[in-house]
Amino acid sequence: MPPDARARIVKQPNTMRQLVTNLYTRRALAQRAQAQGLAQKPEVVAALALARDKVLSDALLVEVDQSNTPSDARLLSMARTMYQASPADFHMPEQVHIRHILVSTREGDAETAKAKAQDILVKLRAGADFAALAKQHSADPGSADKGGDLGFFAKGRMVPEFDEAAFALQKAGDLTEVIKTQFGYHVLQLVARKPAGPMPFEEAKEALLAKVRQSEQQRGRIELAKTLEDTMKLDESAILGTVEKLLAPVVPAKP
Structure with a gap:
């Protein structure tokens, strides 16, 4: 949970109580499903695998973003360079x-x-x-x-x-x-x-810092994607087979 969202929820006891109650309810439902053997159903196994992949890939992207975020001093320097390079972008009416x-x-x-x-x-x-x-x-x-x-x-x-x-x-x-x-x-x-005139750097600073930060993080993600593309071995026939299964018409179950 993002720190700002966590801070807001902590200040709202009723919301916090409802959130915790929902978590316990979901855990109880999951345990009941496990006891009934639902975790062995093929579609559930596939969904769990997808959920696991998403959690892990999201965690990796957070790490990539953090490792590609410049220091505060570097961010400020890059923001000033961007501001000075494109004065027309910061003209105020x-x-x-x-x-x-x-x-x-x-x-x-x-x-x-x-x-x-x-x-x-x-x-x-x-x-x-x-x-x-x-x-x-x-x-x-x-x-x-x-x-x-x-x-x-x-x-x-x-x-x-x-x-x-x-x-x-x-x-x-x-x-x-x-x-x-x-x-x-x-x-x-x-x-x-x-x-009318140029927007002072101090007024544009926060937007510039956010833009530079996002640009650097995006660059890191693109580099990661390229590395994965270079190392992954994709089975084209398996991919086509999966696509065909997903696009196949659903046959209603017999009563």
Whole structure:
């Protein structure tokens, strides 16, 4: 079990109990099947052999991945080289950092929602705290608790009306008029703008490290596969015979 999954389960006693119960139940079922002689049935023998092969081959691949994963220092060096070699791959479009307050039209009539949004805008222009009003009034479950903060985003991520209003804002602190989208009425405030340009290495680092790690591990797997191909002696007639058996029509058992 992966360490992160193990850590999550340990913190959930009920889930842990159910998992252990399932393991004991499966063990009891296996023992009952063994006692009834099912382990000698040809199809069960074949399935057990396949399961054993899978467990062992998966374990080998884990070992191969670990042995082909460079050290942290080497990974970082390779990531920097990749970053410097392909600057066009790390170009960021212009982005804006926006927070908003949504008054939904799903409950109640549109005119009431619009009037509420207008009232919120008046309060904001009079100096009210944006985050406090967002927490109190915004119907956006993803941002209300964060004071309406949506973080940075590029053009095209939001619905067109929202996008247009957001990118029209120029100075930090600027507010939009009340705008309407399919979700209701919004008031937006600009927190910051980020011009188009190269993505800093620190922002791209984690993705680059993952890409380099995966590439090196894949290279190790390919080398292993080639070694196996060079050493394996395949019986073509046996392979064709197995394929024919698998493709043969199933004959129903006689009653």
